[in-house]
Amino acid sequence: MMSGKSTENQNMEVILDVMGCKTRRDIINLLREEPRFVSEISRELDIGQKAIIEHLRAMEEAGILSSFFRKIERGRPRKYYDISRDIHVSITINRNTFRVDVMDDLLNRKQLPPGDEWSRLLNIENKIKKGQWEAVEELKNLIRLYDHLKRRAEDLLMEAEIRRKME
Numbered sequence: 241m242m243s244g245k246s247t248e249n250q251n252m253e254v255i256l257d258v259m260g261c262k263t264r265r266d267i268i269n270l271l272r273e274e275p276r277f278v279s280e281i282s283r284e285l286d287i288g289q290k291a292i293i294e295h296l297r298a299m300e301e302a303g304i305l306s307s308f309f310r311k312i313e314r315g316r317p318r319k320y321y322d323i324s325r326d327i328h329v330s331i332t333i334n335r336n337t338f339r340v341d342v343m344d345d346l347l348n349r350k351q352l353p354p355g356d357e358w359s360r361l362l363n364i365e366n367k368i369k370k371g372q373w374e375a376v377e378e379l380k381n382l383i384r385l386y387d388h389l390k391r392r393a394e395d396l397l398m399e400a401e402i403r404r405k406m407e
Contacts, residue, residue: 252342275322
C-alpha cells in the first residue's frame with residue numbers, strides 16, 4: 241500500500257488531510273499571488289476571520305505555509321502568510337496500486353541536514369524573499385559557520401584516509 245518511514249507517512253497524512261479542504265486550497269491559490277494577512281484572505285474568500293485563522297494555523301503546522309510580521313504606517317505590525325515551500329503530491333490508484341508520494345521540492349527530506357540548521361536557513365531564505373534585508377547578515381554568518389564546518393569535516397576525512405592507509 242503506502243510505503244516509507246512512519247514520519248514520512250505522517251507528513252503525507254498531514255498534507256493530504258490539510259489539502260483535502262477546498263477552503264485551504266482556495267487560500268493557497270490566493271497566496272500564490274502574494275503574501276496576505278488574515279483580513280485580506282477573509283475578505284477575498286468571504287469567510288469569517290476565525291475560520292481563516294484555523295485554516296492558516298493547520299497549514300502552517302503542516303509546513304505548507306510560513307508567517308512573518310510586517311510593519312505598517314499606523315498600528316501594530318500585521319502577520320502575513322506565504323507559501324513556505326514547493327510540495328508535489330502524486331496519487332496513483334489502479335487495480336494493482338494505491339500509492340501516495342509527497343515530495344518536497346527544496347530537497348528530498350532524507351537528504352536534509354538534521355535539525356535546526358536547515359530550518360534556520362529556510363527561515364533566512366523566507367526573510368530575504370520578503371525584503372527583510374537584515375537577514376543578509378544572518379546568512380553571511382551562517383555561511384561562515386558552514387565553511388568552518390566543511391573545512392573541519394575535510395580535515396577529519398583526510399586524517400581518516402591517512403589512518404586507514406596506515407592500517
